[in-house]
Amino acid sequence: MLTRDLHDAVAWVTGGASGIGATVCRQLAAGGARVVVSDVDVERGETVAAEVGGLFVSTDVRRPADSTAAVALAEEAYGRLDLVHLNAGLSTGGMTLDGFDPATYRRLMDVNLDGVVYGLVAALPALRRAGGGAVVVTSSLSGITPLPGDAWYAASKHAVVGLVRSVAEPLSADRVTINAIAPGFTNTPFIADLVAVFAADGFPLLSATEVAAVVVRLMTGEDTGQVYALQPGRPVEPYRFRGVPGAGPGQPPPSPSQIVSGDVMRG
Numbered sequence: 010m011l012t013r014d015l016h017d018a019v020a021w022v023t024g025g026a027s028g029i030g031a032t033v034c035r036q037l038a039a040g041g042a043r044v045v046v047s048d049v050d051v052e053r054g055e056t057v058a059a060e061v062g063g064l065f066v067s068t069d070v071r072r073p074a075d076s077t078a079a080v081a082l083a084e085e086a087y088g089r090l091d092l093v094h095l096n097a098g099l100s101t102g103g104m105t106l107d108g109f110d111p112a113t114y115r116r117l118m119d120v121n122l123d124g125v126v127y128g129l130v131a132a133l134p135a136l137r138r139a140g141g142g143a144v145v146v147t148s149s150l151s152g153i154t155p156l157p158g159d160a161w162y163a164a165s166k167h168a169v170v171g172l173v174r175s176v177a178e179p180l181s182a183d184r185v186t187i188n189a190i191a192p193g194f195t196n197t198p199f200i201a202d203l204v205a206v207f208a209a210d211g212f213p214l215l216s217a218t219e220v221a222a223v224v225v226r227l228m229t230g231e232d233t234g235q236v237y238a239l240q241p242g243r244p245v246e247p248y249r250f251r252g253v254p255g256a257g258p259g260q261p262p263p264s265p266s267q268i269v270s271g272d273v274m275r276g
């Protein structure tokens with residue numbers, strides 16, 4: 010059941026210049042939403058914004074003030090903010106354990122984890138002023154599974170899953186839903202170097218269109234605190250965290266005594 014109508018909703022999308030984010034901008038605009046596109050890639054970001062009849066704002070999600078400015082633009086230009094897709098992300102390009110480079114690691118965490126935290130904190134007051142809203146965070150399948158080829162990326166994507174599941178319950182009082190998507194390999198510039206290898210192996214990829222449709226569905230639905238694992242040919246449904254407490258309203262977090270006694274695993 011839809012709880013929100015895209016028509017006239019105001020959306021903010023980070024990493025909106027390319028791939029999944031750009032496709033979400035297009036689908037939101039097609040549904041009647043007004044879209045603020047954020048990215049560090051000014052040229053492509055402006056192109057997407059023009060295409061969807063929205064606004065572009067140069068935003069480096071590593072800087073909290075940039076997210077605050079993007080939210081302010083949405084409210085100034087469109088009067089409100091309802092929908093947020095915290096999607097900007099990057100990988101280390103396969104940094105190994107022995108090849109650890111602190112600067113590469115810092116940049117990854119600054120974008121993939123801190124960028125989501127700053128975006129959420131910047132958006133919340135505006136979502137509350139709008140009477141509620143929806144946030145979707147782009148994690149990754151490697152936010153719920155190991156990724157030996159880029160353990161740092163997996164760590165950053167696991168981190169945002171924990172964030173989403175933890176804040177869902179308190180945000181429900183503000184009528185704000187928050188969910189994560191955990192897509193497998195998706196055919197975007199993000200994996201440009203791998204597409205030919207996957208094709209040669211017959212390995213199926215998700216399309217940005219499929220992934221964006223799930224983002225829009227989560228923005229207009231009632232779910233909260235969920236992580237949607239997305240894989241080609243598999244049903245689109247929340248990942249089941251078996252044997253541990255859930256997230257969202259009606260799912261109280263474990264008490265300190267449960268954690269100390271280990272009872273959470275039996276709950």
Ligand SMILES: NC(=O)c1ccc[n+]([C@@H]2O[C@H](COP(=O)([O-])OP(=O)(O)OC[C@H]3O[C@@H](n4cnc5c(N)ncnc54)[C@H](O)[C@@H]3O)[C@@H](O)[C@H]2O)c1
Nearest residue numbers: 024026027028029048049069070097098149194195197199
């Ligand atoms: N493509 C995949 O296989 C795949 C799979 C799972 C998850 N993801 C995640 O999906 C999200 C979107 O990736 P995509 O596949 O569309 O890739 P993409 O490279 O096409 O888009 C990522 C966008 O993020 C922007 N960006 C990077 N650093 C930024 C920063 N500091 N501030 C603002 N914007 C910044 C880039 O400029 C780019 O436009 C990422 O979080 C990525 O980790 C991708």
